Structure formats: structure tokens, C-alpha cells
Amino acid sequence: MDELGAALEAAGGLAAGPETAARLRTLLAEELVRGAAELERKRSGYEAPVTVAVAPAPAGLRAVAPVDARLGADAHAANDRAWVLVAALVGALVEVAGAATLQTGATGTSLVLEVPGDPDDAELVPVAFEGQLEGADRLRARALAVPAFVLADAGDLRPPIGGAHPLVLAATVAALGGRPADRASVAEHEEAVFALLDAAADGGVARPHDDPDPARRVARRILQRLNGMGKWGGYHTEFAHLARGFAGNDRKLAEAVGEAMLEAGLLAEKPSVGQRHVFLNPRRAADIHTLIERGDVPADLKLPQKN
Numbered sequence: 001m002d003e004l005g006a007a008l009e010a011a012g013g014l015a016a017g018p019e020t021a022a023r024l025r026t027l028l029a030e031e032l033v034r035g036a037a038e039l040e041r042k043r044s045g046y047e048a049p050v051t052v053a054v055a056p057a058p059a060g061l062r063a064v065a066p067v068d069a070r071l072g073a074d075a076h077a078a079n080d081r082a083w084v085l086v087a088a089l090v091g092a093l094v095e096v097a098g099a100a101t102l103q104t105g106a107t108g109t110s111l112v113l114e115v116p117g118d119p120d121d122a123e124l125v126p127v128a129f130e131g132q133l134e135g136a137d138r139l140r141a142r143a144l145a146v147p148a149f150v151l152a153d154a155g156d157l158r159p160p161i162g163g164a165h166p167l168v169l170a171a172t173v174a175a176l177g178g179r180p181a182d183r184a185s186v187a188e189h190e191e192a193v194f195a196l197l198d199a200a201a202d203g204g205v206a207r208p209h210d211d212p213d214p215a216r217r218v219a220r221r222i223l224q225r226l227n228g229m230g231k232w233g234g235y236h237t238e239f240a241h242l243a244r245g246f247a248g249n250d251r252k253l254a255e256a257v258g259e260a261m262l263e264a265g266l267l268a269e270k271p272s273v274g275q276r277h278v279f280l281n282p283r284r285a286a287d288i289h290t291l292i293e294r295g296d297v298p299a300d301l302k303l304p305q306k307n
Contacts, residue, residue, distance in 0.1 A: 004031050004051065008144060014056070014123060016147045024150050028053055028064075032110045035066030035141075039082045045140035052089050052129065052143045055151040056119030061097050062151050063125070063143075065089055067111045072104030073161045084136050087170045088181035089113060092128035092143065094174035096121050096245075098208055098224045102171045105157035112154040115171075117209055119148070121245040124225075132179055177227060211295055215303040218250060218257045223266070223280070224292050232280045239269075239276035256304040264301040266291075 004027040011020040028051075035050040044050055054063040067086050070077040078086060090113060094100050097117030105112040122145045129143035160167040170180035176192055178185040208220030222242050231237050243254040258278070261267045266284050270277040280288055287298045297303065 002048070003027050005144065008146060011147075014145055014147055018149055021147075021149045024146060025153075028146065028150060029108065032064065032066040032108070036110075039066065039079065039085065043138045044081055050085060050139070050141040052085065052141065053146045053150065054089075054093070054122050054125040054129075054143055055146045056122045056148045057114055057151075058119070060099070060114055060116040060119065061093055061122055061125065062112060062114045062148075062154060063089055063093060064107055064110050064112050064151055064154070069104075069106035069109055069111045071111050072158070072165075072167065075166050081139055083166070084133075084139055084181045085141055086111065086113075086167070088129060088132040088136065088141070088179075089143070090167060090170040091132035091174040091178075091180045092125050094171050095128045095132065096124045096225070098221065100171040100175035102160065102167055103157040104160055104167065105154045107151060107154045112151065112157070113167075114154075114157055116207075118221075118245065120247045124245050132174075132181055136181060208292065208295075213295075214250070215253060215257055215305060216295055216297060218246065218254050219261060219297075219301075219303060220292050220295060222254065222257065222261070223288050226267075226280050227288065227292065231278075232285075233282050236270050236277040236279040239278050242278070253304065260301060260303055264298060266298070266301060 004024070007020070007023060007027055008016070011017070011024065016024065031051040038044040038050050050066060052063060052065045054061060065086050067082045068077040071086065090102065093113060093115045097115045099116045101116055103114045105114065126143040126145055133139070133141055173180040173186050173189050176189045178189040180186060208217060208224050211217035211220055226237070239258060242258040243251045246254045258267065262269060262278065265281055266288055267278045268281045270279065290296045291298065
């Protein structure tokens with residue numbers, strides 16, 4: 001029986017009240033113990049998937065995995081299958097948050113990961129995690145979005161020790177659109193990874209989340225997400241999904257920005273039965289990457305103004 005999943009659903013998911021904190025923390029702790037044991041088996045998660053959890057954090061996204069918390073300091077603290085799980089989780093966090101700046105910590109003996117970004121994006125991580133883990137050998141796992149208070153006791157958050165720590169490399173691969181849990185993808189991005197790590201020592205480029213213009217910030221975040229999920233050409237998503245993860249009035253702004261990018265041709269539309277599906281236009285790849293990375297708005301993109 002999936003006690004954690006059932007309790008989380010009954011409590012209202014991310015909207016659960018603090019009165020559920022003790023039970024949800026206890027159930028998650030039990031899942032982490034079970035998951036750690038599963039990762040020692042020849043086939044992990046086949047009777048019930050190994051669980052990782054993600055929560056909103058004060059200034060980003062926080063996640064926990066049933067892996068030795070010492071991994072942040074000791075690159076050899078995880079076996080191969082545990083590493084695949086963590087790499088997929090790092091990939092999902094970076095894909096959603098759009099930031100490769102990673103901190104590690106612990107809750108109990110389990111590894112905690114945190115990236116800066118929008119706390120409201122926590123609900124998007126489970127979907128990204130599924131994609132990052134696709135094709136993993138002898139491993140079945142899931143990510144659950146939990147309320148912030150469930151992981152609020154995580155302590156001693158700090159960057160992984162060593163600039164070339166595997167966790168840092170995994171985050172950088174993900175920032176380049178790769179899948180750090182996939183060895184072929186890591187190999188494909190290896191040269192660019194080390195070039196970016198070298199460049200990072202000299203500064204960096206402002207992230208889409210830090211853009212002071214509301215409409216441009218929303219546009220960059222939407223494009224960044226679609227690019228990270230590989231939604232180019234024939235790989236599409238529902239138009240309604242563009243506004244997911246945005247709060248309040250930013251949801252309406254995201255819809256308007258999506259329409260503007262369709263009109264400008266940065267996005268293209270694929271008609272579907274009862275739904276609108278969109279994808280990144282490969283013919284506008286240069287403009288899309290320039291907008292994501294530098295915030296340069298193409299002349300034909302007329303962004304709406306936030307009311």
C-alpha cells in the first residue's frame with residue numbers, strides 16, 4: 001500500500017496544512033529507509049518505486065533522495081544505481097528551476113539537494129524527473145511534491161565539495177539540456193560542461209528568473225522549460241501547460257506571452273482533438289537561445305505588459 005502517496009493526496013498535496021506535518025514526515029522517513037534498501041538490490045523499485053520528494057524552499061526548490069547524505073562531500077558515497085537516481089533528480093531540479101547552482105545537505109542520513117528558483121515550480125519536478133529517468137536500467141522510481149514543511153528541517157546546506165564534483169557536473173549537463181542520468185548524454189556534453197565550469201569562475205550570465213521585466217522573464221522561463229524538456233519540432237506539449245508553475249497574475253501573463261510567441265513564430269502550433277499543442281520552432285532556434293541566455297527580444301516579438 002502506498003501510504004505516503006495516499007496520505008499526501010488526502011492532505012491536499014502541496015496545499016496540506018501544518019497539522020499533517022508529523023505524519024507526512026514519518027511516512028517520508030519510512031519511504032527513504034525502504035528506498036535505500038531497494039537501491040542495494042539487483043533490481044530496485046519493481047514491487048514499489050523508489051521515492052524521492054521535492055518541496056518548495058524559501059528561495060528555490062529542495063529535494064531529498066534515499067542516498068547517503070555524505071555524497072555532497074564524498075563522490076564515492078553512492079553506488080551506481082543510487083547515483084543514477086540522484087543524477088536524474090539533479091537533472092529534474094535544474095530543468096525546472098533553470099539554475100545549475102546546487103547545494104547539498106541532509107535530513108537524517110538522506111541526501112538533500114537544493115537549487116535557486118521559483119518555489120511554485122515544485123509541482124513540475126515530478127514530471128521532469130520521469131523524463132530524466134527514462135530508460136534507466138533496473139530502476140523504477142518516482143518523485144512526489146510535498147509541502148515545504150516536510151523538508152524544512154534539512155540542515156547544513158552548502159555547495160558540493162570540489163568544483164568538479166559529479167553533482168556539479170550533473171547540474172551543468174542538465175543546464176545544457178542533457179540528461180545527467182544517461183551516460184551517452186553526459187559524454188555528448190562533456191566538452192561544453194568543462195568550458196562552462198571554467199567560464200563560471202569569471203562571472204556568469206543573469207538567469208531568466210532574475211530578469212526585471214515581468215513579460216520578458218516569463219517568456220524566457222517558458223522557453224527555457226520547453227528547451228530543457230526537448231519540446232522542439234514534433235515533440236510538443238499542451239498550450240495550457242505553459243502557465244503551469246506561475247502564480248497569481250503571472251498565470252494570465254504567461255498565457256498572453258505564449259500567444260505572443262506563437263504570433264511571432266518562436267512557438268509553432270500542432271492542432272489536436274480538443275486541445276492546442278505547441279512546440280519550439282527549430283527555424284527560430286538562434287533567437288530562442290539568445291532570448292533564454294541573454295534576454296535579447298527578437299524584433300518581431302511583441303510582449304504584453306503586466307497589468
